[in-house]
Amino acid sequence: MTRWAPDARGRLQRAAVELFAEQSFAATTVPQIAERAGLTTRTFFRHFADKREVLFAGDEIPEYGAELMRSAPAELDPMSLIAQQLRIVAETTFEGSRADVRRVRAIIESDEALRERDLKKRGALAAAVRAGFLARGEDPVTAAVAADLTVSVLHVALERWLDDPADDATARPLGDVVDDVLAASAALLGSHARP
Amino acid sequence: MTRWAPDARGRLQRAAVELFAEQSFAATTVPQIAERAGLTTRTFFRHFADKREVLFAGDEIPEYGAELMRSAPAELDPMSLIAQQLRIVAETTFEGSRADVRRVRAIIESDEALRERDLKKRGALAAAVRAGFLARGEDPVTAAVAADLTVSVLHVALERWLDDPADDATARPLGDVVDDVLAASAALLGSHARP
DNA sequence: TCGTTCATGTCACGCTGTGTCATCACCTTA
DNA sequence: TAAGGTGATGACACAGCGTGACATGAACGA
Numbered sequence: 001m002t003r004w005a006p007d008a009r010g011r012l013q014r015a016a017v018e019l020f021a022e023q024s025f026a027a028t029t030v031p032q033i034a035e036r037a038g039l040t041t042r043t044f045f046r047h048f049a050d051k052r053e054v055l056f057a058g059d060e061i062p063e064y065g066a067e068l069m070r071s072a073p074a075e076l077d078p079m080s081l082i083a084q085q086l087r088i089v090a091e092t093t094f095e096g097s098r099a100d101v102r103r104v105r106a107i108i109e110s111d112e113a114l115r116e117r118d119l120k121k122r123g124a125l126a127a128a129v130r131a132g133f134l135a136r137g138e139d140p141v142t143a144a145v146a147a148d149l150t151v152s153v154l155h156v157a158l159e160r161w162l163d164d165p166a167d168d169a170t171a172r173p174l175g176d177v178v179d180d181v182l183a184a185s186a187a188l189l190g191s192h193a194r195p
Numbered sequence: 196m197t198r199w200a201p202d203a204r205g206r207l208q209r210a211a212v213e214l215f216a217e218q219s220f221a222a223t224t225v226p227q228i229a230e231r232a233g234l235t236t237r238t239f240f241r242h243f244a245d246k247r248e249v250l251f252a253g254d255e256i257p258e259y260g261a262e263l264m265r266s267a268p269a270e271l272d273p274m275s276l277i278a279q280q281l282r283i284v285a286e287t288t289f290e291g292s293r294a295d296v297r298r299v300r301a302i303i304e305s306d307e308a309l310r311e312r313d314l315k316k317r318g319a320l321a322a323a324v325r326a327g328f329l330a331r332g333e334d335p336v337t338a339a340v341a342a343d344l345t346v347s348v349l350h351v352a353l354e355r356w357l358d359d360p361a362d363d364a365t366a367r368p369l370g371d372v373v374d375d376v377l378a379a380s381a382a383l384l385g386s387h388a389r390p
Numbered sequence: 391t392c393g394t395t396c397a398t399g400t401c402a403c404g405c406t407g408t409g410t411c412a413t414c415a416c417c418t419t420a
Numbered sequence: 421t422a423a424g425g426t427g428a429t430g431a432c433a434c435a436g437c438g439t440g441a442c443a444t445g446a447a448c449g450a
Binding site: 003004008039040042043046 | 397398399400401
Binding site for chain 1: 273274310311312314315317318334335336337339340341343344346347348351354355375376379380381382383384
């Protein structure tokens with residue numbers, strides 16, 4: 001017999017997502033979440049730094065991306081690396097869970113403070129990718145722009161993938177959407193007269 | 196004889212910047228700011244939606260950018276438009292106030308919540324530029340990526356401009372730094388084999 | 391058996407941000 | 421000049437966020 005029911009953190013997360021969907025993010029209070037999970041407010045804040053974090057916890061894409069960059073062939077040019085990296089991320093962490101991603105996405109889009117936190121996560125990913133490019137010997141400016149481009153392409157593709165009206169089984173795979181967006185980016189950069 | 200001292204908003208902003216510099220953003224409370232400005236806490240929140248906003252208020256770059264895009268020649272390709280737009284913004288809103296920008300920047304960099312808010316401002320700019328490209332008839336993917344690229348280039352250039360160890364008079368003009376970053380972006384594609 | 395560890399509970403508290411009503415200089419309008 | 425409206429500020433109350441400090445008791449190791 002254990003003293004406490006197991007997986008307090010998971011219970012808090014599930015209770016939070018339920019309540020955010022039932023009411024809204026702004027209307028649900030931390031005491032409500034804690035009560036539904038059978039815990040106290042204080043315990044909630046031991047697991048999550050703030051109320052928003054309960055929706056974002058467990059997101060390790062930056063670390064994953066950094067690892068991918070480290071293990072990629074050193075001679076790969078930046079654009080090819082981006083393309084390869086994004087395809088792997090698309091296939092391993094998003095493909096197959098479009099419904100879940102969309103549900104969380106809907107909650108995030110519904111609240112200003114959550115959108116803000118989402119941008120922070122993007123920033124963290126950009127910083128990780130930037131560090132990865134620097135470690136590969138790219139010059140600082142290229143590293144910075146390439147990192148931002150990576151994040152931009154991923155999110156534009158993600159947005160289009162989630163907005164695809166087709167059902168999950170027949171929707172265009174995220175990896176393919178990523179390639180489309182990359183092609184558009186290349187065309188954009190290519191349209192500029194080079195010195 | 197007026198009932199209240201004038202420019203309550205400005206007094207609050209100045210008091211806030213002083214206190215943030217003296218202590219830190221996190222350590223200064225809204226009542227402190229209000230007291231230094233000779234006002235009440237309630238009045239602070241009538242002028243600024245939250246404590247962070249006092250540092251960001253008056254930032255109208257998104258509106259300015261949208262206006263620039265509307266008045267630009269319709270036949271300009273996206274990259275040229277970005278280049279032209281950024282040069283104008285660089286010269287009109289940043290050049291000449293490097294010291295001020297740097298001071299606010301230092302405060303922002305020192306606090307997590309402020310960095311987060313800064314990203315939100317970037318997001319607002321990206322959204323405005325994106326809408327501008329859509330209004331010019333660009334396809335949605337190109338518009339989205341071009342907007343993100345615009346914001347990225349501006350911020351990478353800004354970062355390098357602020358980090359330039361030369362003093363304000365002799366530092367490389369922001370407009371030139373923007374051109375450098377744009378060139379690096381274009382070169383990014385050059386390294387990528389085109390289909 | 392004893393002491394440590396560790397997740398949780400309990401309590402107190404300061405700060406953030408908002409709703410509501412009062413105040414009173416200033417500005418109309420007659 | 422008198423009456424009434426306007427608009428910025430003050431005063432007050434309050435719910436919710438997030439943290440510090442200490443207590444509790446099951447699990448675990450020696």
